[in-house]
Amino acid sequence: MFALTPLEIEALSLSLLVSGWAVAGSLPLGLACAWLLARGRFPGKTLLDGVIHLPLVLPPVVVGYGLLVLLGRRGPVGAWLYDWFGITIAFTWKGAAVASAVVAFPLMVRAIRLSLEGVDRGLEQAARTLGCGPVRTFLTVTLPLMAPGLLAGVILAFARSLSEFGATITFVSNIPGETRTLPIALYALTQAPGGDDAAFRLCVISVVVAFAALLASEVLARRMQARLKG
Amino acid sequence: MLELSLKRRQGQFLVDTQLMAGPGVTALFGPSGSGKSSVIAMVAGLSRPDSGRIVVDGRVLFDSEAGIDVAPEGRRLGVVFQEARLFPHLSVAANLDFGRNRTPAAQRTIDRDAVIEVLGIGHLLDRRPANLSGGEKQRVAIGRALLTSPRILLMDEPLAALDTNRKAELLPFIATLSRRFNIPVLYVSHAMDEVLRLADTLVLMQQGRAVAVGPVEDLLARPDLRALTGRADAGAAIRAVVAGHEPDYGITRLSFGGGALVAAGMDLAVGTEVRVRIHARDISIALTAPQRISVRNVLPVVVRSVEAADNHSCDVMLDCGGVVLWAQITAFAQLQLKLVPGMRAFALLKAVTVTREDISDHSN
Known part of the structure; x- marks a missing residue:
């Protein structure tokens, strides 16, 4: 039987926690950005588009270092957070979640934006003439119609968060039980003598988790599409 | 409103x-x-x-x-x-x-x-x-x-x-x-x-x-x-009232401002106010009243205008007791008839060309 060792359980549950928070925390902002990019008309839209996509093309280490400078205990944002709320981001699991969220953000926004662009505005107009205000129209028509794309964006961002390494290790380092997620634990094992077997087991776990996420998204997306198509 | x-x-x-x-x-x-x-x-x-x-x-x-x-x-x-x-x-x-x-x-x-x-x-x-x-x-x-x-x-x-x-x-x-x-x-x-x-x-x-x-x-x-109203499906629309049915012959009688009209039989109650569409292409024009003819509707009219629609056909506007009808005739026919405004003529309309499709119920 494939029993997990305490180290594996710790790394796996930490990875799920970090990725879950990364996605949940960035979803509202991702939705807002996707809305702005798909529907907004304002100066600097191209710039916003570029900034959102930056983490996709930058070396993750740059992202991690940038976060460290910004959110570190003595960084402009980090110091403010600590002084006012007593929150420390750097070198905690929260920091790992932030790093994952930033790196996965472009993927999430991209998928949501595409799904939003696929929604027929004629249906929204119809909802308006049937007595729905803009907010209710969004909740009852736009959101259900973009659900498959929204789900795809969430799963994609979740999977990307699970595999996040570069920015995480730069920003929050490798702290057992706090920031030692699956990829970081795996990296540490490959660097230690005699860690090959344990590393291989972590590889398998990573593959299984990632595959399960993709499979779940595929099944859910199909079900949603079927609902839309009747 | x-x-x-x-x-x-x-x-x-x-x-x-x-x-x-x-x-x-x-x-x-x-x-x-x-x-x-x-x-x-x-x-x-x-x-x-x-x-x-x-x-x-x-x-x-x-x-x-x-x-x-x-x-x-x-x-x-x-x-x-x-x-x-x-x-x-x-x-x-x-x-x-x-x-x-x-x-x-x-x-x-x-x-x-x-x-x-x-x-x-x-x-x-x-x-x-x-x-x-x-x-x-x-x-x-x-x-x-x-x-x-x-x-x-x-x-x-x-x-x-x-x-x-x-x-x-x-x-x-x-x-x-x-x-x-x-x-x-x-x-x-x-x-x-x-x-x-x-x-x-x-x-x-x-x-x-x-x-x-x-x-x-x-x-x-x-x-x-x-x-603007379009020549392609040109015609006239006239107000009429269902005057009676003759089920034996499968016809319906309509009465309108210009007289009576015999149409194909239809399931509308006597007294129903209807709009009848009369296609310009279904109307023929005769200068003398034809006799012993199968066409059921021979309406006395006065020619109001004749306009060349294109090289081959003319639009003729007819006045039938104050109701306007349109006829579409070939330029060749016009060459022989030489219709001019004010001329008296007869508009011929086959009963079978006025069907239920051309009639809409407009009683209030």
Whole structure:
């Protein structure tokens, strides 16, 4: 039987926690950005588009270092957070979640934006003439119609968060039980003598988790599409 | 009652329309790009006029001077689009109830069951829009709009996306709506056969302007509007009353301003007021009264005008006891007859060419 060792359980549950928070925390902002990019008309839209996509093309280490400078205990944002709320981001699991969220953000926004662009505005107009205000129209028509794309964006961002390494290790380092997620634990094992077997087991776990996420998204997306198509 | 005065510039195109629409069906008719749909969009609140005023039933929905612009959801107008625009994630029943649920119970004047029955969509309620035919979708869309108990129903070429059969299937439904639910309809179309079948009042649109407004029969009788009313399906529309039936011969007698008319038999009660469409191509002209002829309708007329329509045919305007009829004859025929205004002649019309399709019920 494939029993997990305490180290594996710790790394796996930490990875799920970090990725879950990364996605949940960035979803509202991702939705807002996707809305702005798909529907907004304002100066600097191209710039916003570029900034959102930056983490996709930058070396993750740059992202991690940038976060460290910004959110570190003595960084402009980090110091403010600590002084006012007593929150420390750097070198905690929260920091790992932030790093994952930033790196996965472009993927999430991209998928949501595409799904939003696929929604027929004629249906929204119809909802308006049937007595729905803009907010209710969004909740009852736009959101259900973009659900498959929204789900795809969430799963994609979740999977990307699970595999996040570069920015995480730069920003929050490798702290057992706090920031030692699956990829970081795996990296540490490959660097230690005699860690090959344990590393291989972590590889398998990573593959299984990632595959399960993709499979779940595929099944859910199909079900949603079927609902839309009747 | 609908009272419009709208101005809106869209690129090079200027919509500048004033019109009043009363009860019954008012048709906005004109070629594509004449601004018909823009008018509907502005009334519905989906696009904003640069200036003007929109008043429905005494309620001001838009007034650029007073700074009034009611949001579309507050206007209480039913809109039926060219594409049905049903919500694909909802069942037919949920689509029907979508607007109804947003309408306060006290304002629901239109009965759900009655709408479902009239539109014949009872068996579709559990289905999804994706599984409906084009005609079924459009019927559900009409029902959905009606169930908001709107002050006026706006229909933007609801039949344009359907094939001929589906059109024929849907026309009778639309024809009964306005009277059955006592709701004024503003109907946009570029097909004269729909207008003749449905409309009480006709608004001719050209390049963003309402060129002429009036009863359908009157506008079709005006030679100066011939270019707009369209020669292609040219003809006249006349008011008539069902005078009697002769079931043995399968014919129906109609009486109109110019006398009596024998038509193909049809299931309309004696006394019903109808509009009869008489195609220009079905009318022949004789200079002397023909005798021993199979044609049942020989109407004495006076030639009012003869215009060359193209190289090969002429439009002849005939006056039959004050009622205008149009005849389309070949240039070759005109060469022999030499028709001139003021000439007395006879219009020949076969009974079988006037069928149920050409007749719409307009009794109030």
